[in-house]
Amino acid sequence: MTDDALAQALLALVRAQHFEQTADGLRGGEPLDAPPSIDLAVAVFPRGGAAPVCANVLFSRELRQGLVARFDPVSSAVANVAFHADVRDDKGDSYAWLPGADWSRIAFPAWFGQGPRFVAPYPASLLKMMVAIGVGQLVDAGRSDWALPLAYQGKTRPVADWLFDMITVSSNEATSALVAHLHERGAIRREGGREVHNEMHEVFKAAGLSGLMIANTQADGGWGNGAGSGVGQIQMTAWDALRLMWRLDADAPAVPPLVSPASRDVIRHALDAQKLHHNLSSESLRALPGWVPGIPARFAHKTGNTQNYTSDAGIVHDGELHYLIAITTSLGMRYAPHPDASTTWKVPALGAAVHAWLKTNS
Numbered sequence: 001m002t003d004d005a006l007a008q009a010l011l012a013l014v015r016a017q018h019f020e021q022t023a024d025g026l027r028g029g030e031p032l033d034a035p036p037s038i039d040l041a042v043a044v045f046p047r048g049g050a051a052p053v054c055a056n057v058l059f060s061r062e063l064r065q066g067l068v069a070r071f072d073p074v075s076s077a078v079a080n081v082a083f084h085a086d087v088r089d090d091k092g093d094s095y096a097w098l099p100g101a102d103w104s105r106i107a108f109p110a111w112f113g114q115g116p117r118f119v120a121p122y123p124a125s126l127l128k129m130m131v132a133i134g135v136g137q138l139v140d141a142g143r144s145d146w147a148l149p150l151a152y153q154g155k156t157r158p159v160a161d162w163l164f165d166m167i168t169v170s171s172n173e174a175t176s177a178l179v180a181h182l183h184e185r186g187a188i189r190r191e192g193g194r195e196v197h198n199e200m201h202e203v204f205k206a207a208g209l210s211g212l213m214i215a216n217t218q219a220d221g222g223w224g225n226g227a228g229s230g231v232g233q234i235q236m237t238a239w240d241a242l243r244l245m246w247r248l249d250a251d252a253p254a255v256p257p258l259v260s261p262a263s264r265d266v267i268r269h270a271l272d273a274q275k276l277h278h279n280l281s282s283e284s285l286r287a288l289p290g291w292v293p294g295i296p297a298r299f300a301h302k303t304g305n306t307q308n309y310t311s312d313a314g315i316v317h318d319g320e321l322h323y324l325i326a327i328t329t330s331l332g333m334r335y336a337p338h339p340d341a342s343t344t345w346k347v348p349a350l351g352a353a354v355h356a357w358l359k360t361n362s
Contacts, residue, residue: 001044001361007055007068009361010040013353014059014066017346025334026099033099034061037121037330039238041069042354044323044362045252052253056239058118061103067116069239075208078239080115083211084108086122086232092225094122097308097330111235112210120211121330123236124304125170126311127223129244130214130236132163132270134182134200136263143185146266152177152221160266167270167302176221183219190219204240207256211237212244241313242326245301249315251322271300271314278342279303279312280327280351288338294348295355297321303342308332310343316355321362325354 024032041056056069056078072079087108089095096106096119108119138144139159146160153173159181166174182188182200189197195216204212213236216229224230247258248268257264277283281301282294301314310333313326327347335344 001046001053003053003055004068005361006042006044006053007057009357010042010055010057010354011066011068013350013357014038014040014057016353017350019059019331019344019346022331022335022344022346023337024099025336032335034101035059035064037061037119037328039118039120039328040350041238041242041326042323042358043242043246043252044358046362047320049253056242058238060118062117062119067118076243077208077210078113078237081113082115082117083111083113083235083237084117084119085111085213085235086120088225088231092230094225094231094308097121109232111213120235120237121311121328122231122306122309123234123241123311123328124306124309124332125175126236126241126302126304126313126328127214127234128166128170128175128304129241129302129313130200130204130212130234131175131178131182132167132267133203133244133258134187134214135159135163135178136259136267137199137203138182138185138187139263140260143187144181146263150177150181152180163266164270164273167267168273168275170276170303175223178221179217179223180219180221183217183221188217203258207243207247207258209240209243211235211240236311236328238313238326238328241311241328242324245313245315245324245326249324251317252315252324268300271302274299274301274303274314276303279305279310279347280314280325281312282345282348282351285341288340290337290345292345292349292352294351295325296352297355304328305342306332307334310347312347312351318355318359321355321359323358323362325351
């Protein structure tokens, strides 16, 4: 398998799902009025220690046939895409993905990169992986401890327990507790109502991970739209979400770490214990009518879902098959076929299709 073969396969597998036909709850079940945005990245680790095979493909209303990302030979960063940040209105609500949205009238902020424009969907709760890395860095620097009792809104629990709930059940309260901890320990600092220091951004930049941004969170732990953060201030590309997961995979070829082996193990323990399998994997939804299977293997991952967005990223092991996969999309809960589902069944179907292709071709 080559990088190009994987990229062409991913293009074909995304196209085969016909995401443009997805029923939109905001349109009374009619198909969405413009193709969704999908950013999909995969890295495969072949048997015998051969070089990893990697690909990233991107689709949007402006990239309807899909675009294959090209990676810089030195930094491995995406080199042929101009990423733009998501937006929210004066009320703090996402509006770029609503029916009838006219992108020609929306000033999407330039984020980084050069090439065709791709508006990066908000990563939803996948953002919590950046918080996990930030806390791990605090611990590694001796400014916190995984066993430290951390108080937040009347509850006191060890830092590691807050992190476990943030990852395994996507607890927003746990996320806020850890964001407040990052502020309290000086990893993030605000002055005059604006953020003036963010150690996570410094680490991500040094690692060449320009596609990771967690800006304008608040000292009280606020990180959503209402806090002035959220959409447009917190962003992740699929490729850099994947490369973050790579640094948490002790079985993958070595890359410069973001946290110590001990902190990596704490975070990886939470990923392995994930309880929300409802995006690329759909094991949590087996009882729902019309269930569609997703990735059918051990998947240490983190999901994200809101009304407008769905994301997922993690580490897959199936016998000798070992790969990383990450996806961010504008296919949120409004496209779900059941109130207990989180997105269209086409997302787990894509996960299953990618897994089946890799089983056959790796």
